[in-house]
Amino acid sequence: MVSSTKIKSVDFYRKIPRDLTEASLSGAGLSIVAALTMVFLFGMELNNYLAVTTHTSVIVDKSSDGDFLRIDFNVSFPALSCEFASVDVSDVLGTNRLNITKTIIKIPIDSHLVATGEEFHSTPDLHEINHGDDEDHGNNTYSAIHLSAATFERFSHHYDPETDGRILLGSVDCTQETELCKRNDPRVHEHESYYGDRDTESLLKMVEGLLVPIKKDIHKLALDAKSDHSASRIKKAPVSGGCRVEGYLRAKKVPGEIVISAHSDAHSFDASKMNMSHFVTHLSFGNYISERLLTDMKRLLPYFGRNHDKLSGKWFVNQGQFAANVTIEHYLQIVKTEVVSRRYGQEHSLIEEHEYTAHSNVAHGYYYPAAKFHFELSPMQVLISENPKSFSHFITNVCAIIGGVFTVAGILDSIFQNTVRMVKKIELGKNI
Numbered sequence: 001m002v003s004s005t006k007i008k009s010v011d012f013y014r015k016i017p018r019d020l021t022e023a024s025l026s027g028a029g030l031s032i033v034a035a036l037t038m039v040f041l042f043g044m045e046l047n048n049y050l051a052v053t054t055h056t057s058v059i060v061d062k063s064s065d066g067d068f069l070r071i072d073f074n075v076s077f078p079a080l081s082c083e084f085a086s087v088d089v090s091d092v093l094g095t096n097r098l099n100i101t102k103t104i105i106k107i108p109i110d111s112h113l114v115a116t117g118e119e120f121h122s123t124p125d126l127h128e129i130n131h132g133d134d135e136d137h138g139n140n141t142y143s144a145i146h147l148s149a150a151t152f153e154r155f156s157h158h159y160d161p162e163t164d165g166r167i168l169l170g171s172v173d174c175t176q177e178t179e180l181c182k183r184n185d186p187r188v189h190e191h192e193s194y195y196g197d198r199d200t201e202s203l204l205k206m207v208e209g210l211l212v213p214i215k216k217d218i219h220k221l222a223l224d225a226k227s228d229h230s231a232s233r234i235k236k237a238p239v240s241g242g243c244r245v246e247g248y249l250r251a252k253k254v255p256g257e258i259v260i261s262a263h264s265d266a267h268s269f270d271a272s273k274m275n276m277s278h279f280v281t282h283l284s285f286g287n288y289i290s291e292r293l294l295t296d297m298k299r300l301l302p303y304f305g306r307n308h309d310k311l312s313g314k315w316f317v318n319q320g321q322f323a324a325n326v327t328i329e330h331y332l333q334i335v336k337t338e339v340v341s342r343r344y345g346q347e348h349s350l351i352e353e354h355e356y357t358a359h360s361n362v363a364h365g366y367y368y369p370a371a372k373f374h375f376e377l378s379p380m381q382v383l384i385s386e387n388p389k390s391f392s393h394f395i396t397n398v399c400a401i402i403g404g405v406f407t408v409a410g411i412l413d414s415i416f417q418n419t420v421r422m423v424k425k426i427e428l429g430k431n432i
Contacts, residue, residue, distance in 0.1 A: 026420075027413050034409035041401045049394040052341075052386045061336060061381045069253050069334075069354070074246040074282040075260065075371070076113045079275035082106040082120035082243035086263035089249055091256030099263060104247040113279060116241060147172045149180045169203075246281075253377050261370035269368060272324040276369045280311040285334050285375070286354035307355040318362055318369070329372045331359045336381040341388070350386070 077085065087104050090096040106120040147170045174181040245260060261276075262269055285308075311330065318326035338352040356375075 024417070026416055030409055030413050030416075034405050038402055038405045041405065042398060045394065045397050045401060049389050049391075052388050055385045055387060057383050057385070058380050059383050061377070061379055062338075063253060063336070067253055068250040069285055069377070070248055070250055070287060071258065071375075072248045072282065072284050073258075073373075074244070074280075076109060076242065076244040076279045076281065077260070077371070078109065078111045078113065078242035078277060078279075080243050080260075080262060080278075081241065082108050084262040084264050084267070084269075085243045085245055086261055087245060087247075087249075088259045088261070089251055089256065090259075091252050091254050093252060093254055095252060095256070100249065103249065104245060107244045107246070109242045109244050111242065113242070113244070115244070120243070146170070147180070148177055152180055169207075244281075251375075255374075255376040257375065258373040259370050260372075261368060271366075271368050274325075274369045275318065276326065276328055276371050277315070277317040277319075278328070278371050279315050281313070282309060283311045283373070284309050284354070285332075285356060286336070286352065307357065308353050310356060310358050316360060316362075316371075325365055325367075325369060327363050327365050327367075327369050327372060329361045329363060329374065331361070332356045332373060332375040333378065334375060335378045337384065338381060339384045339386065341386040 085106055086099045087101075088096070088098045089100065107115050108117040108120055110116050152172075172180060249258065251258075260278075262274065316328050316330075318328060334354050334356040336352060336354050339350045341350055
């Protein structure tokens with residue numbers, strides 16, 4: 001068995017009896033300075049450990065094939081009526097979706113961009129059309145309009161079958177809407193009353209019969225659009241207020257464009273008098289990053305520029321010598337920026353943003369004026385990697401600070417004491 005004496009022989013920290021040590025005023029002052037130095041250096045090392053170093057690199061975009069890009073926008077047109085405002089999106093792969101309405105909101109505004117009414121619906125409660133914006137690609141669904149005393153007046157005053165070109169199917173429960181049924185004779189319509197079967201096939205056959213003369217008229221207008229007869233059948237679009245178009249789209253990550261223009265099958269437009277001036281409240285690509293999120297994650301603010309919403313708060317007005325037949329075009333080049341963190345040997349994506357540069361142009365053309373937003377994504381992306389320091393490195397530096405300061409303070413104290421002792425010896429030698 002190993003004795004305690006042999007174990008004590010390997011003691012690195014042998015103690016000197018307290019009676020054999022002597023405290024000095026200079027040693028106390030040096031100890032205080034050393035302690036303060038240790039605390040200061042420890043605080044700096046802790047701050048350096050908590051801070052995250054970053055590395056920025058440019059790599060090929062890691063987005064997988066089939067990913068869609070979300071586009072959020074809010075654009076106001078003081079001279080474009082919500083009745084005719086149409087949002088179209090297309091790309092170089094042949095995708096072409098016209099008059100998207102499912103994810104778009106249209107609000108009437110005046111010339112000062114102040115809302116003058118509630119959300120505009122071109123065909124209220126008529127049907128829901130699937131444009132493929134969501135992952136659920138179900139079948140289109142159609143439903144009849146449920147008429148009541150409150151909604152009947154609105155439809156009867158705003159719906160004109162001669163200009164609308166469609167047949168609206170409505171249903172009234174006369175057991176509940178007795179006053180409506182008494183007040184309005186169902187025989188006031190121009191077509192004959194229907195007494196046939198009420199199944200889907202019979203109703204569709206009846207509606208198709210009503211649409212036959214309308215389709216003939218439309219075909220005739222298309223073949224003879226320049227004739228005086230055609231011009232008299234198509235009504236001139238009325239002059240009305242403006243429209244704020246807002247919402248979002250999902251587009252493939254290939255070059256494409258968003259076109260906002262006037263469209264109507266029942267009206268004609270004078271291109272020389274159309275004004276597509278607009279104010280961009282918001283336009284961004286990718287998942288929208290709110291200011292609140294960036295505030296909560298303040299450490300991410302230095303990584304991003306201020307180009308994720310570059311067109312925000314800007315007017316684009318067609319004026320000057322090309323005031324008529326003017327299309328305003330915006331060319332947007334988009335670059336993806338992603339911040340990742342490496343912890344425990346794994347890479348975690350924290351946040352990603354799409355920034356873009358914008359170049360706008362006013363062009364005179366021969367077609368109907370429009371507002372076009374051409375976008376093109378860069379095949380490269382900016383990757384910002386956060387590299388936290390290891391805890392072992394922090395502990396090593398702390399030990400080095402404590403041991404180094406303690407050792408240096410001991411050396412300085414020894415030098416000071418030896419110097420004082422030597423000076424005293426010299427003074428004693430001189431006196432002798």
